[in-house]
Amino acid sequence: MAPVVQTINLHKTYMLGKVPVNALRGVDLEIESGDFVAIVGPSGSGKSTLLNLIGALDRPTEGKVIIDGVDVSTLNDDELAELRRRIGFVFQFFNLIPRLTASENVELPLAIAGVKKRQRKEKTSELLKAVGLSERAGHNPTELSGGEQQRVAIARALANEPRFLLLDEPTGNIDSKTADMLILLLRKLNEERGVTIIMITHDLNIAKQAKRIVRILDGRIIEETSNIAT
Numbered sequence: 001m002a003p004v005v006q007t008i009n010l011h012k013t014y015m016l017g018k019v020p021v022n023a024l025r026g027v028d029l030e031i032e033s034g035d036f037v038a039i040v041g042p043s044g045s046g047k048s049t050l051l052n053l054i055g056a057l058d059r060p061t062e063g064k065v066i067i068d069g070v071d072v073s074t075l076n077d078d079e080l081a082e083l084r085r086r087i088g089f090v091f092q093f094f095n096l097i098p099r100l101t102a103s104e105n106v107e108l109p110l111a112i113a114g115v116k117k118r119q120r121k122e123k124t125s126e127l128l129k130a131v132g133l134s135e136r137a138g139h140n141p142t143e144l145s146g147g148e149q150q151r152v153a154i155a156r157a158l159a160n161e162p163r164f165l166l167l168d169e170p171t172g173n174i175d176s177k178t179a180d181m182l183i184l185l186l187r188k189l190n191e192e193r194g195v196t197i198i199m200i201t202h203d204l205n206i207a208k209q210a211k212r213i214v215r216i217l218d219g220r221i222i223e224e225t226s227n228i229a230t
């Protein structure tokens with residue numbers, strides 16, 4: 001089976017005025033369906049740049065991103081938008097819509113995708129249950145803790161049954177105990193629902209809960225390890 005995500009000789013150079021910044025310098029990565037990959041590395045090593053390219057949010061300077069066998073660079077704007085709807089994004093700052101309740105936040109992508117109201121409600125409550133937040137469905141983001149907000153963000157990212165989840169420092173703004181619970185949730189989603197997960201973290205204890213750790217330094221992969229212990 002083709003990998004869900006493949007990057008080939010991925011380079012990204014940003015121009016800061018006239019100064020080139022080589023954020024990625026030849027990244028080859030393959031992610032299979034059902035994988036749970038943690039990307040680790042120091043600040044500035046290129047992690048978010050890599051995630052943005054895998055999420056088709058940005059274009060590489062050189063090299064390719066292939067998703068489900070399709071070279072992303074061949075897609076037009078409509079096809080790119082359609083592809084992004086099949087990817088679940090979760091960011092460090094939860095990015096929930098403040099005026100909507102937890103359940104409305106989760107429902108939103110379903111509404112955008114044109115899912116009928118009754119199915120939307122069913123799917124939303126199933127997802128809130130999966131992340132352990134049925135009791136908080138009616139809360140606004142300001143009425144939720146950081147960890148709860150992040151779980152809503154995960155439920156929302158799962159709404160359209162994405163091919164994979166992309167998480168950029170999902171535990172960056174929550175305390176370590178809450179982070180441990182969140183990582184257990186991600187493991188459960190990976191193991192029980194087969195959700196493919198690609199997660200950036202600077203926290204090694206969090207990374208150790210993934211199936212694979214990819215270590216990045218100065219825009220290159222310097223090490224890949226499998227976690228046998230998990």
Ligand SMILES: Nc1ncnc2c1ncn2[C@@H]1O[C@H](COP(=O)(O)OP(=O)(O)OP(=O)(O)O)[C@@H](O)[C@H]1O
Pocket residue numbers: 014015016021022023041042043044045046047048049050202
């Ligand atoms: N839009 C941009 N323009 C210019 N340089 C950029 C831009 N975005 C990122 N960079 C530079 O590219 C390099 C990689 O940045 P990136 O955001 O991918 O790092 P990171 O590994 O995610 O770091 P952190 O752990 O701090 O989030 C850094 O040196 C950064 O300064």
Ligand SMILES: [Mg+2]
Pocket residue numbers: 047048049168
């Ligand atoms: Mg980053």
